[in-house]
Amino acid sequence: LLKKYLSENFSIKINGKTKNITFVGKEVETNLIICYLNIKNVPKIKNLEIQNKALFFFFSDQQNIIQTQVNGVKKNITLTADKSYGILNF
Numbered sequence: 001l002l003k004k005y006l007s008e009n010f011s012i013k014i015n016g017k018t019k020n021i022t023f024v025g026k027e028v029e030t031n032l033i034i035c036y037l038n039i040k041n042v043p044k045i046k047n048l049e050i051q052n053k054a055l056f057f058f059f060s061d062q063q064n065i066i067q068t069q070v071n072g073v074k075k076n077i078t079l080t081a082d083k084s085y086g087i088l089n090f
Contacts, residue, residue, distance in 0.1 A: 002026060006035065006054065013049035014042055045070050048088045056081040 003023040012019055024036040048068060055062045064079045070090050077086040 002033075002035070006037075009052065009054045010037075011051045012039065014039070015046050016049070045090050047090065049085070050077065050079070050088070051085050052079045053084045056084060 006023065007021075010021070012021060019039045019042070022038045022040065024038050026036065027034040048070075050066055052064045052066060054064055060081055062081060064084075066077045066079065066086075068075050068088060073090060075088045075090070077088055079086055
């Protein structure tokens with residue numbers, strides 16, 4: 001169910017092109033779900049466009065923290081109900 005929900009509420013574009021995301025797994029803590037996702041066969045990344053609307057319908061104060069690692073460079077972005085879209089440049 002989580003995999004289906006994420007496919008409906010989470011998307012990534014790499015260099016302007018939508019990519020298929022593989023759900024790797026999850027960890028559940030007290031009030032936190034950590035989802036691990038992977039994208040294969042990725043060209044050199046110039047930018048990531050991330051849309052994440054997960055749980056905003058249920059919790060207006062929901063924050064979705066996206067942590068990325070591209071070629072050893074770590075970048076983060078926090079998305080909210082008011083800002084469910086962001087771009088990371090590399």
